[in-house]
Amino acid sequence: MDEKRNIIRIDGYEKVTGRAKYCGDLYFDRMLYGKILRSKYAHAKILNINYEKALEIKGVHGVVTSWDVPGEKTIGAIRFDHFPFATDKALYSGDGIAAVACESEEICDRALEAINVEYEELPAIFDMFEAMKKESPIIKEEFDSNILTHYPLRKGNVEQGFKSSDLILEREFNTQFVEHAYIETEAVIAVPGEAKDCYEIYGSIQCPHSTRKGVARTMGVPLKNIRIIQANMGGAFGGKDDSMTILAVRACVLAKKTNRPVKVVYSREESIIDTYKRHPYNLKYKIGVSKDGKIQAMKVLMYADSGAYLSMTPFVTWRSVVQATGPYEVENVETDIYGIATNNPYTGAFRGFGSPQIIYAQESLMDEVAEKLGMDGVELRRINGYKQGSTTASCQKLEGHKVSLMEAMDKVIEKSDYFNKKEEFKIYNAKSERFKKGIGLSCSFRGCSLGAEGTDATGAIVSVQADGSIYILAGLAENGQGLKTTFSKIAADVFGIDVSNCSYLPQDTGFIADGGPTVASRSTLMGGSAVKLGAEIVRDRIKDSVKKTLEASSLDDIVFENGKVINIKNKKEIEFKKACEIAYFDGKNITAYGWYKAPDVYWDEEIGQGPAYFTYVYGSQIAELTVDTWTGKIFVDNAYAAHDVGNAINYTGTLGQIYGGVVQGMGYGLFEEVDVQDGFIKNTNLDEYFIPTVKDFGNIYPIVIENPDKYGPSGGKSLGEPTIELMSSAINNAVSNAMGKRFYKIPIDLETIVTGKQLKRKQKRGSEA
Amino acid sequence: MKYFDYFSFDTLGETLEFLKKQKHFVKIISGGTDLIIEFRKNSPKLENIDKVLDISRLRVLKVIEEDNDYVYIGPSCTHTEIVKNDIINKYFPALVEACLSIGCLQTRNQGTIGGNIVNSSPSADTVPALVSYNAELELLKDENIERIFKVKDFIKGPYKNELAKDEMLYCIRIPKDNTEDRLHVFEKLGRRNALSITRISVCANALLEDGKIKKITIVPGAVLPRFKNMKIAEDFLTGKKPQKEVLREASELVAKEVFDEVGERWSTPYKKPVLEKMAFVALCKMFKIEII
Numbered sequence A: 001m002d003e004k005r006n007i008i009r010i011d012g013y014e015k016v017t018g019r020a021k022y023c024g025d026l027y028f029d030r031m032l033y034g035k036i037l038r039s040k041y042a043h044a045k046i047l048n049i050n051y052e053k054a055l056e057i058k059g060v061h062g063v064v065t066s067w068d069v070p071g072e073k074t075i076g077a078i079r080f081d082h083f084p085f086a087t088d089k090a091l092y093s094g095d096g097i098a099a100v101a102c103e104s105e106e107i108c109d110r111a112l113e114a115i116n117v118e119y120e121e122l123p124a125i126f127d128m129f130e131a132m133k134k135e136s137p138i139i140k141e142e143f144d145s146n147i148l149t150h151y152p153l154r155k156g157n158v159e160q161g162f163k164s165s166d167l168i169l170e171r172e173f174n175t176q177f178v179e180h181a182y183i184e185t186e187a188v189i190a191v192p193g194e195a196k197d198c199y200e201i202y203g204s205i206q207c208p209h210s211t212r213k214g215v216a217r218t219m220g221v222p223l224k225n226i227r228i229i230q231a232n233m234g235g236a237f238g239g240k241d242d243s244m245t246i247l248a249v250r251a252c253v254l255a256k257k258t259n260r261p262v263k264v265v266y267s268r269e270e271s272i273i274d275t276y277k278r279h280p281y282n283l284k285y286k287i288g289v290s291k292d293g294k295i296q297a298m299k300v301l302m303y304a305d306s307g308a309y310l311s312m313t314p315f316v317t318w319r320s321v322v323q324a325t326g327p328y329e330v331e332n333v334e335t336d337i338y339g340i341a342t343n344n345p346y347t348g349a350f351r352g353f354g355s356p357q358i359i360y361a362q363e364s365l366m367d368e369v370a371e372k373l374g375m376d377g378v379e380l381r382r383i384n385g386y387k388q389g390s391t392t393a394s395c396q397k398l399e400g401h402k403v404s405l406m407e408a409m410d411k412v413i414e415k416s417d418y419f420n421k422k423e424e425f426k427i428y429n430a431k432s433e434r435f436k437k438g439i440g441l442s443c444s445f446r447g448c449s450l451g452a453e454g455t456d457a458t459g460a461i462v463s464v465q466a467d468g469s470i471y472i473l474a475g476l477a478e479n480g481q482g483l484k485t486t487f488s489k490i491a492a493d494v495f496g497i498d499v500s501n502c503s504y505l506p507q508d509t510g511f512i513a514d515g516g517p518t519v520a521s522r523s524t525l526m527g528g529s530a531v532k533l534g535a536e537i538v539r540d541r542i543k544d545s546v547k548k549t550l551e552a553s554s555l556d557d558i559v560f561e562n563g564k565v566i567n568i569k570n571k572k573e574i575e576f577k578k579a580c581e582i583a584y585f586d587g588k589n590i591t592a593y594g595w596y597k598a599p600d601v602y603w604d605e606e607i608g609q610g611p612a613y614f615t616y617v618y619g620s621q622i623a624e625l626t627v628d629t630w631t632g633k634i635f636v637d638n639a640y641a642a643h644d645v646g647n648a649i650n651y652t653g654t655l656g657q658i659y660g661g662v663v664q665g666m667g668y669g670l671f672e673e674v675d676v677q678d679g680f681i682k683n684t685n686l687d688e689y690f691i692p693t694v695k696d697f698g699n700i701y702p703i704v705i706e707n708p709d710k711y712g713p714s715g716g717k718s719l720g721e722p723t724i725e726l727m728s729s730a731i732n733n734a735v736s737n738a739m740g741k742r743f744y745k746i747p748i749d750l751e752t753i754v755t756g757k758q759l760k761r762k763q764k765r766g767s768e769a
Numbered sequence B: 001m002k003y004f005d006y007f008s009f010d011t012l013g014e015t016l017e018f019l020k021k022q023k024h025f026v027k028i029i030s031g032g033t034d035l036i037i038e039f040r041k042n043s044p045k046l047e048n049i050d051k052v053l054d055i056s057r058l059r060v061l062k063v064i065e066e067d068n069d070y071v072y073i074g075p076s077c078t079h080t081e082i083v084k085n086d087i088i089n090k091y092f093p094a095l096v097e098a099c100l101s102i103g104c105l106q107t108r109n110q111g112t113i114g115g116n117i118v119n120s121s122p123s124a125d126t127v128p129a130l131v132s133y134n135a136e137l138e139l140l141k142d143e144n145i146e147r148i149f150k151v152k153d154f155i156k157g158p159y160k161n162e163l164a165k166d167e168m169l170y171c172i173r174i175p176k177d178n179t180e181d182r183l184h185v186f187e188k189l190g191r192r193n194a195l196s197i198t199r200i201s202v203c204a205n206a207l208l209e210d211g212k213i214k215k216i217t218i219v220p221g222a223v224l225p226r227f228k229n230m231k232i233a234e235d236f237l238t239g240k241k242p243q244k245e246v247l248r249e250a251s252e253l254v255a256k257e258v259f260d261e262v263g264e265r266w267s268t269p270y271k272k273p274v275l276e277k278m279a280f281v282a283l284c285k286m287f288k289i290e291i292i
């Protein structure tokens, strides 16, 4: 355990000393700068683009539009519906119309001003319910309605369930657009290769192989012609997936046009305007329970605003449908989720991926139901919550892994002293006029990795050198989450050596196989398993070579420990280094490819039934807070987060994930909302889009639970996303506990607390904040 | 991004000389924490401006001194320098609190009090404190021609003030009457606890005599187009003992005076009750009355 706690981040040195180069720090000979012209309207026909004037400006080397895209005009992870350059029509305010490549960014600004676009403004739709009306125009021609996706789930008979209920509660919840707000904005450099029609693309790219697909498609070249090289990443949180493919395509088209390297770095404003957000949801929950607290039926109807493009909406909403009823046994379930096209900014992947919305709603609902039944929310959760062998809404039996929901709840309750605090706060609140204190809990289960979304396999190369040092390279990417360290630790453990012996090679689609996207909290589970398999192949080859030296009668007698390779029978040992040297001179290939394919999963789309994921994680969080009822300010004094991670392979990294996710969850619940008015974002920088600062929360207490999973490397599984999905409902429940009043919309801002609702300024005024 | 030419001189004389010679409006830059953002946004406020005059190297604009009547603060003093200064801490603790509440440490290390005043935002945090202390500004044209304004008269409205195009802010001076015996308070509310534009602030100071309020000033921030004293509440309180109910009534008067002036806006249903509460909290804090 102690050893796990003291791993030094293997890319820490370069990041702390500033030696690490991010894409914005890279320069190439004869490099130009690119900038994007975006739409003036949220919905418009593009009649004409005249850029002759721009080309006359000194230092402008090229202007490109959709016409210059040599291959297909569209990209898309699920359906090819997204135009990196608007073709005929602009569908939202962030749509790119043209791009320029110039000698400086300043010249780019002037060139963009000199481009004249003639538009014909079209009626735009910004409201999901408006979009669903029969008479509304269809926004996306390739779909036959504005309803882009629909996932149903049917189990049992809900009408019957409601009939046998003593209490039926119906509640509607709403969530907001949210911005990822990674520190580093999007950046790409497209470099024309030496060979014909080849391009190298450097960038802040979360899923290099996905980006490669989109670039090759639009450039009209085979995959092998495009190399995506990932620069160091200043965060992604799911936000640098298809958005970066769009940017890479734009830069690459400019590079082709000018035959020079082109660098495009988005400003914070561009980053906020251009790229996707978290889906706002409208959620209608109906729940029936019997007097004793047993849930009889749940009916859930949800709408997700997809904005102008499909992006990840199908997968995001699919996860919502699988998990909508929460970690509870419910016999009768009817769930429907619709993804709706509007002319709003498009929405896509964001840490949590369709779970923060539903958990906010369903966990708030659970507390309200419990209150109506006269019991504590915890009791209601204990009655209905998943236990070993429980069955999910899609009739999957939870087995083969430890169902640790109760353990997570028990631990977080104990650590926070939940029940005593509730009593204490009752006394405090009765006396206090201004401040009200509250405590609230929420819990969740989450399917690990991609599940039935699609193919789930990935690879890694483990290359041991003759001196015992090691190169590692995997198909999944370091986005700041600490993957390099965790993967190195997994390999180092196989060889019984310290992580510091490992180096992680730069991510390059030319050197590693496509192992799917770095998403869905799948890296440790999937990529880690591939690393482990690769390392084990090499280990066994080394064993074979040193068998003689160690006078071992069986390979099973040879173990790798504390930097040594040991024959446990005769206690003969050699340094790991020496063993590598022996294997090397023995002519052994001490580099290997590990490949891991996930166990089979299945989903019946018609009725929404099936074993959606091959394993699950469980977690529970508690928020303890003070509401200043006079100003509306909420301060989370203490947050507690218990998560089953299988095995905390990198303990510091585990804590980091929890701290970060909890705070991001607080932002989701209390501060953050992208203010979209008539399709345009009003708060385009971080002075008006509020993410929490270090002064905006109190203590965070992580509780790490380790029930090793048979599918994970050394039992490790998912953590990144579970950490963000619980805080908003824990906060909502704590606020209700404090104020005796419930809210159904996030963020719970100052105005909500004081006036009961959010207040929106219509027009921007300089003097008003 | 708007681009500009940059000028900087070694002496105050040369700086003023340069200012006088310019036909267009030149922008003086001090810490740049307001101005650079305007340049980056290509703000319409900077139309016709293509020159920037950097005064941050002039040491004369960085001093803090006192004589019998006044404390003098150079406009180029950063918020951090003010926070650390003994004289200011001794006489004007509410100004220290105001400076401490600004942005984050980096902003406070870079931003200056002069910039905060001349930028003249309705949510400028040092201004309510300066107005509450009845501070005055010395504006300099050339080395002899000096105009003096009270801070509250200097700022004419959001981002508007009396500064002439060939003029610079030379000094902020604050009278020292009874300062040592006064009680002071600065309360600020933002959406976040750091890096957050003020939604509402209340600054006040008071002098007690025989347990009664002899003199009191109350100046709210971020709620009015111009900064001013809350005369009605101040008059109401003068001569009274600072008791909870009295303070509560005074707070109602503060909110009433402000919203009678600005009328109903999108934010009024929130700001009106909260200003009242903030005023109450500030007054209670100042007179050391506990509220929970």
Ligand SMILES: Cc1cc2nc3c(=O)[nH]c(=O)nc-3n(C[C@H](O)[C@H](O)[C@H](O)COP(=O)(O)OP(=O)(O)OC[C@H]3O[C@@H](n4cnc5c(N)ncnc54)[C@H](O)[C@@H]3O)c2cc1C
Pocket (backbone or CB within 6 Å): B027, B028, B029, B030, B031, B032, B033, B034, B035, B036, B037, B055, B075, B076, B101, B102, B103, B104, B107, B110, B111, B112, B113, B114, B115, B116, B117, B118, B119, B123, B124, B125, B126, B163, B167, B168, B169, B170, B195, B196, B197, B198
């Ligand atoms: C992240 C961030 C957070 C912030 N938070 C706050 C906050 O909480 N509260 C707050 O009040 N402000 C805040 N600000 C605004 C800003 O930091 C302050 O207003 C600061 O005091 C401005 O000082 P400066 O020296 O940087 O001004 P500059 O940007 O250099 O100048 C501002 C204006 O003053 C003029 N000027 C400056 N000095 C003189 C002079 N001597 N004579 C004539 N004209 C002059 C300039 O021409 C310009 O018009 C914040 C800014 C940032 C970037």
